[in-house]
Amino acid sequence: MTSTAIVRFRRDLRLHDNPTLVAASDADRLLPVYVVDPRRVGEQAYGGPDSFRYQRTGGHRARFLRESLSDLRERLREHGSDLLVRRGRPADVLPEIADAVDADVLHEQALPTTEERETGAAVGDALAADGVARRTHWTHTLHHPDDLPVHPTVIDDTFTPFRERVEAESTGRDPVPTPDLPPLPDQLPEAGEIPEPLGSVPEASADGRGVLPFRGGESRALARVEEYLWTGDHLREYKETRNGLVGADYSAKFSPWLAAGCLSPRYVASEVDRYEAERVANDSTYWLVFELRWRDFFQFQFLQHGSQQFRREGIRNRTDLDWRWDETAFRRWADGETGVPFVDAAMRELAATGYTSNRARQNAASLLANDLRLDWRRGAAHFERLLVDYDPASNYGNWAYIAGVGNDSRDRAFDVLSQGERYDSDAAFVTRWCPELADLTAVAPDYAREPWTAPREALVEAGVELGVDYPRPMAGLDDRYESIP
Ligand SMILES: Cc1cc2nc3c(=O)[nH]c(=O)nc-3n(C[C@H](O)[C@H](O)[C@H](O)COP(=O)(O)OP(=O)(O)OC[C@H]3O[C@@H](n4cnc5c(N)ncnc54)[C@H](O)[C@@H]3O)c2cc1C
Structure with a gap:
């Protein structure tokens, strides 16, 4: 019998080093999907005590996200596939798509923060009611939680002991190659336009005074790694320059692509390894990976402390501090x-x-x-x-x-x-x-x-x-x- 899978992209808008895509590509037919959730791009309440309302996605990130989706769609098409884009609540939209293509399973990225976990669980429940399985994959940190010295929910609350133990006791995993993508399902729904703008605010254009234009997408992410490490050879002095304020190259500027998942931290670390072998290994090359461990640390902290992280009193329950509202x-x-x-x-x-x-x-x-x-x-x-x-x-x-x-x-x-x-x-x-x-x-x-x-x-x-x-x-x-x- 022909098996059909859906791969739902979240903060992993890439083909390189994407274990979710690899697992989903075991199926005979594969449908890649991205769902624009209106709750993420419009005005929302902060939630909890003393809530306030705010716009969640401004014009720069809206543009970056749309560019990232266009690039992902193009790359998937180059691999004989496509990207279906829909707008709505994932728990409503994904069962409809699964039904339309008669999917057996949905693969998606696991994320540590409360809202993303709740959304994922709601998708799982909605799919289960229709007999469709949901499989999750952890793909956005340098270290996989299973490779940490202790379970991520009991790691140290301070960075230095966490980092020291990870450096001493954890091994990294190599990036996984891009798989051959299975063909699309026969009864394919319309691919759908990538909405422009994505949210309720107008997209912002680049300001010439900025450090970089920051164009979204995996292609630009890989080009930035090439420029920063290899063409510009800036990594050798990263530790000395990283506190800079003006210019493109005082730091790596990988963060927008890492955050949207256009770039894999394991790929960055593997390029640093190659740079150390071919150019130089020094404090600067170490320090870039050190910063990626800071990034990991916060991801695991959110897994540990859940919504307490967003509370005014924080994970240390600082009820002794007074905050003004002016x-x-x-x-x-x-x-x-x-x-x-x-x-x-x-x-x-x-x-x-x-x-x-x-x-x-x-x-x-x-x-x-x-x-x-x-x-x-x-x-x-x-x-x-x-x-x-x-x-x-x-x-x-x-x-x-x-x-x-x-x-x-x-x-x-x-x-x-x-x-x-x-x-x-x-x-x-x-x-x-x-x-x-x-x-x-x-x-x-x-x-x-x-x-x-x-x-x-x-x-x-x-x-x-x-x-x-x-x-x-x-x-x-x-x-x-x-x-x-
Ligand atoms: C108040 C505040 C809010 C921040 N919000 C974000 C955010 O929403 N998203 C985000 O990616 N970073 C955030 N940072 C961390 C940091 O400022 C940015 O990651 C960094 O400025 C990005 O530039 P870069 O890629 O050139 O960094 P580089 O110095 O080149 O570092 C390489 C990578 O390491 C990671 N990194 C570096 N420093 C930190 C750090 N302190 N915490 C976590 N990861 C780090 C980033 O992924 C970064 O791309 C915040 C820092 C502060 C103080």
């Missing part, structure tokens, strides 16, 4: 109008491009959570909307960590002023995103980073009037942000 203050932070140029530059870059560096994210998050003490979940949800590389575990995990409610009990507050001085000493980052301070940079970069400290003559010379051309530091910050008399 709409005007929040908007100033979100709009890059705090009057603190290092943070304003980060927030403006994020809004304009969907990306800002790790260093900039840390400082922007810390100012909101630790200096202004505004509810960190609002900030995290704002990042969720805007980030082109949004990943629930990486985003909420990093936010909770900085807000002091997540992994690690040490104080994670950043001294934003000294960080700016250290990482943006020439104020190039500030000037790029706060151009109204450019002439002040020419007088002295220190004044551009901290314009409230500039003497009156310097402000006059640069033609900057604080409170008119650029805001004064907002209320709620400590006295280091006060203007000199």
Whole structure:
């Protein structure tokens, strides 16, 4: 009897190193499907106590996702297959498709976060009612949970012991080759247009000041690995440059493709191995894989702690912390109008491009959570909307960590002023995103980073009037942000 499988793509929009696709390709007939879930791309409630509403997917990620789906469809067609795209709740849509093609089994990616797990379970229940099996495959981390020294639900809550044990005791798996894809089922439904825009917001185009244009899709992901490692040979100095703020190559910029699954972390690690064998093995080559282990760590933490990760009190149940809810203050932070140029530059870059560096994210998050003490979940949800590389575990995990409610009990507050001085000493980052301070940079970069400290003559010379051309530091910050008399 002919067997028919469905492979439902989720955050694994690729053909390379995709164990779900390999397993599904055992069938005689295979239908690849992607479901656009309206709950992910429109306005939603945050949920839980003190909920608020927010747009979940902004214009940059909507564009990136659509491009990724187009590329996936093209690559599947090159392999004699196709991609069926449907809009609706997966638990409603997938049983209909299974029925139309008389499928026996659906294969899909297993994900660690609550909502994705609930959606998957609902799909499983709906299919089971029709006698269709659901098989899941863990495919998005560097280390497979079965290869960890201990079960992922009992791993350490702090990164260093986790990493040390993983480095000492876990082996990685090699990427799996792309399988020969079985033919499509005979009674094929219409492939369906890839909706444009995908969500309820208009797609955003690339901003020329951004670090990279970030085009979605596996083809672009593989090209970026080629450029960063091989053509540009940047990996050899990654550890020294990774705290940069301006330019394409201070860090790998793999995150949007890793988050959408256009790129496999195991493929990246295997390319690093090859680079170490053919070019150089040093602290930098080690450090890129070290960062992929940070990524793994957050994924496994979400498996362990479930929805507690999204709570204001976090996994450490910090009921002792007070959080403010001040709409005007929040908007100033979100709009890059705090009057603190290092943070304003980060927030403006994020809004304009969907990306800002790790260093900039840390400082922007810390100012909101630790200096202004505004509810960190609002900030995290704002990042969720805007980030082109949004990943629930990486985003909420990093936010909770900085807000002091997540992994690690040490104080994670950043001294934003000294960080700016250290990482943006020439104020190039500030000037790029706060151009109204450019002439002040020419007088002295220190004044551009901290314009409230500039003497009156310097402000006059640069033609900057604080409170008119650029805001004064907002209320709620400590006295280091006060203007000199
Ligand atoms: C408040 C905050 C929110 C964040 N939200 C996200 C998010 O939604 N999605 C996301 O991918 N990253 C997130 N990060 C982590 C980090 O900022 C980005 O992964 C990184 O800036 C991406 O640029 P890159 O690919 O050039 O990184 P590189 O420095 O080149 O690192 C290589 C890869 O390692 C992983 N990585 C590096 N640092 C981290 C980290 N701290 N946590 C988890 N993974 C890491 C990423 O996959 C990254 O692509 C967040 C960090 C902070 C402080």
